[in-house]
Every structure is written in C-alpha cells, then in structure tokens.
Amino acid sequence: MARHFHELLADLKNRLVQMSALAETMIADAVRILVNRDDGGAAGIRQMEIAVNRMQVEIDETCFTLIALHQPAATDLRFILGAIKTNSDLERLADEAINVLNKAERLLREPPLTTLDIVPRMAAIAREMMRDSLDAFISLDTAKARAVLLRDDEVDRLKVEVTKKLLAFIAADPSTVTRAMALILAARNIERIADHATNIAENAIFVGEGRDVRHQLDK
C-alpha cells in the first residue's frame, strides 16, 4: 500500500510537470504569433488547451483519491493540498495564453501597429517564473521559490512601461486605439501569468516550510 501511494504521488508530480510544460509552450507560441504576425500555430495552441483542461480534471481526481484511500501523513497531505492549488493556477495560466492568442488573432486582421519588444521580454520572464515555480514546488526548493517572488515586480514594472508607451500612441493618433488596447490587454494577460507563477511559488513555500507567506505585508 505504501509503495503504491508513493508511485501515485510520483505520477502526480510527473503530470503537473507535463501540464506546466504544455502551458509554457502555449504561452511561447501565443506570444510568437503576437510578435511575428504569423498564425500558423493557433490551432495547435487551442488543442493544447483542451489537453490542459483534461489534465486539470484528472489531477484533481488523483488528489482526491490519494487522500480518500491513503490518508497521507501531514507532509504528504500538505503537498497534495498544494498540488490542488497549483493545478488551478496552471489551468488559469493556460487560459491567459488563450487570451493572448485571441488578441494576437484580432491584431492580425489589422495593419501592424508597433513592434514593442517589451511584451516578449515580459513573456520570457513570466515563462522563466513558471518553470522555476513549478520546479520549486515539485522539489520543495523554497530558496528557488523565493527568487520567483522577487521577479514579479520586474514584470509589473514592464507592464506599466508598455502601457504608458501605448497610451502615448493613442493620444498621438486616436485611430490606433483598438490595436493599442489589444496590446495593453495582452501585456496584462502576461502579467497574470507571472501572478499565477507567484502563487505556485507561494504554494512551494507553504508546503516546504509549513509557513504561509501570502499576505506577509499585512503583518
């Protein structure tokens, strides 16, 4: 029974890693379409989202079964509850990739507005945060998790910068408003991806140290 439990737990970890890798590919592909204006990969991204959604339901069921049938010890239980939250964040993060894709597709139907290099830079940081936060969660590497939390500010700063630039675009030429707005919202979708990575990093610290670091500023 114990051996079986640890196999199931290893399988749960593998599936979270697979789900995260899929979501990361979705983000990279959606941002590529946004920047390069070539929608070749759009159908593939939507297929990946279906796979991510299916994985979310399966992972939730696995977590339920692990607790119901195996009554795990405190540390394992904390990990499984953290996995339920991480699973939600991974799915919502994949949703944000679809939101970026929707904006990229809308922009493809109009003349190009600008090649702001800030958006792909934001996306690169967000993807790195995703990868590191999931690694940190799986291996309970709380130092790595804390490093993720620090990078969230950089993404927020870039979002403010890109928004200011695009608002100036609109003020100078109001005919750009729809396109500039789509880019502003895409930047906010990427910011949310970084927020979900931050949540996953907080889950890692919660499980690894048995400490809740959310809302630390309140104290």
Add this chain to the structure above:
Amino acid sequence: MARHFHELLADLKNRLVQMSALAETMIADAVRILVNRDDGGAAGIRQMEIAVNRMQVEIDETCFTLIALHQPAATDLRFILGAIKTNSDLERLADEAINVLNKAERLLREPPLTTLDIVPRMAAIAREMMRDSLDAFISLDTAKARAVLLRDDEVDRLKVEVTKKLLAFIAADPSTVTRAMALILAARNIERIADHATNIAENAIFVGEGRDVRHQLDK
C-alpha cells in the same frame, strides 16, 4: 470525535459565509466610490481586505486540520477540497475589489469623464452571482449553482458594450484616454469577480453531484 468534526465543519461554512459577505461589501463600496466620486470609504475597504486575507490563511489551516485529524468520509472530503478552492476564489475576488478601488481613486484626481450606468449594473449582477454561488456551495444547491453559470454571459456582454462605448470616447477625444482606460479596466475587474463566482458555482456542482462541469464544451 464525530460530533466535534461536524462542529468544525459548520464553523468552516460560517467562516466562508463571513468572508464572502466581507468581499461583497468591499465590491459594493469600491463601485460606489467609482460612481459617486466620494472616497470616504476607501480606508475601510483596505481594512476589510486585511481581514479577508487573514480569513483565507485560517480557513486553509482549518481545512488541512479537518482532513489530517478526522480523515473525513468521501462526501465530506469532497466538500473540504471544494472549500479550499472556494477560499482561493473569495480571496482573489476581494483582490479585484481593491483593483476597482485603485482605479476609482485614480479617477478622483481627474475631472469626471462620464456616468456610464453599465459598470454599476455589471457590479450588481456580479454581487448577486457571488451571493448565490456561495449559498449554492454551502447548501450544495446545484440548481442554484447552474443558474449562476448562465448569468456569466450577461456580465461578459455588458463588458463588451462598455468597452466599445469607451473606445468611441477615446477616438472622439484622445485627451480622455487615461480616464477611459481606467474605466475599461475597472469593468474587466468586475468581470473577473463574476468569473470567480462562476468558479465557486462549479465547485458547488462538483461537490454536490460528484461531477466536474468545468470545460464541458471540450467534450
């Protein structure tokens, strides 16, 4: 032991109801500041957020303890796992009230732009969805939960309508861009509140029917 467990479970439900009521007040107050341009209640909203954050941490710990010490039966376990997710949604929904407040405060420093009645209408529906979804979750009333899911489309429709109107404002007079953008983003924050209520309604159906209704369109 069993009696003690059911007292703890009843206490968990009470605290979710209290947290939801607090978050709903935050939203109502933030939207009132946005619409009436009177920031008298801003400090109170920020105090409420601190209380919501503390409740989130306590509810998570209660759920952990309930499972670790009482090894609940399948139905109760499903409810507690649903409560962990509902707890996250309530906290993020309160965050969106703060996001609305931030935009309202920014707008207060500038001349009034427009009195769009769509934003408070969206907020009224979102609050009703919140209340009904939490009721549905606590009482496992899946019919009520399904009714919440249907109302999400109305909020999305109103968001599209208000965004179009504000984009037209900007196109006609680009000097309105910063203010119009703040209103567009506030409408999106309210849309997210409705999204979190939808998530809670899905949790209610998942617990009540043991069925996962998320991603039903994929099948």
